[in-house]
Amino acid sequence: MDGSQRRGLVIGGVAAIAVLAVLFVVVGADRVIGTLLAADPALVAATFGLALCWLTAWSLMLRTVLGSLGVDLPVTTSFLVYAGAVFANNVTPFGQAGGEPVAAALISRVSGSRYETGLVGIASVDVLNVVPSISIVFLGVGYYATTAAVGERLEVAVTVAVALSAAIVTAIGLGWRYRRAIVDRLPSAVAGAAGRLDRFDADSVEAGLAARLRNFFEDIERVGTSPWRLAAAVGLSLSGWLFQAAALTVAFAAVGYQISPVVPLFAVPLANLAGATPLPGGLGGIEAAFVALLVPTTGVPASAATAAVLVFRGGIYWMPVAIGGVSASVLGVRTVQ
Secondary structure: OOHHHHHHHHHHHHHHHHHHHHHHHHHOHHHHHHHHHOOOHHHHHHHHHHHHHHHHHHHHHHHHHHHHOOOOOOHHHHHHHHHHHHHHHHHOEOOHHHHHHHHHHHHHHHHOOOHHHHHHHHHHHHHHOHHHHHHHHHHHHHHHHOOOOOOHHHHHHHHHHHHHHHHHHHHHHHHHHOHHHHHHHHHHHHHHHHHOOOOOOHHHHHHHHHHHHHHHHHHHHHHOOOHHHHHHHHHHHHHHHHHHHHHHHHHHHHOOOOOOOHHHHHHHHHHHHHHHOOOEOOOOHHHHHHHHHHHHHHOOOHHHHHHHHHHHHHHHHHHHHHHHHHHHHHOOOOOOO
16 A cells, blocks of 8 residues: 555545534534434344345345356355455445455456456446436335425435436446447557656557457446346345345334335435545445435434434444455455555
């Protein structure tokens, strides 16, 4: 880990702590802590159990996608690999965007496949997760609107989610449509820039990048040739989102509040948009987004909502960090190169 990477991690960590500190001050730290101490241990354990079900579902999703690429991983290994990928996402800035290269290296090392294949596998999982998330957001908000007025805060969140999803789909579509132009032109452009530095050989950089891009697009095409695997992957993605929504519902029950299970259906995907911030795995930003969404939609006091979110994030964020950190270490991949 060089100096710039270390500084980035330190700055991100300090920023996350600062955001959490502000959140605690605003909602009342003493009330949050008191609510957490009074939480039902059995329901807290149930929250963590549902979070484990989510992690398992999405690890099977990764295994299914990799299977379409000719990479066969045992169920246990795929769980450890995906936990390691989540760990990488949770300790690097910008969520999936920061953790995907590390996750790809982990997949490549464990399976013996090319790095590009691992990158396509984990990127496909992240992209496929968008499809059911937007569907359940609209389903949840639509049902919620039949029983209560949709506030401005929720309208803004849904609009941002739709716009971001549209941008992602558009970027993917353009990248695929012009893939041949990318393979033909991007390597020479990068090589020209690298050649101005004494430490790089322009011809080697161009040849290597062109080969990696060709492999990358070939692997993407292979994923799309297995309709039943794609359907299975989307189904596992949906089940993972539902497990997360159930975990949040149970987390509220753990701190003494019953909420409509419909609210977490849209709150979980919407709050996770904050994971795109330059914070480690969105830490701090996601918690604040959850509280901002859940207080007006559930009517639960801010301190209790914060306590429920912390229980939920204990299972969704901190448990995978613990499991994934150990698995990444055991599997022999450093999370920061």
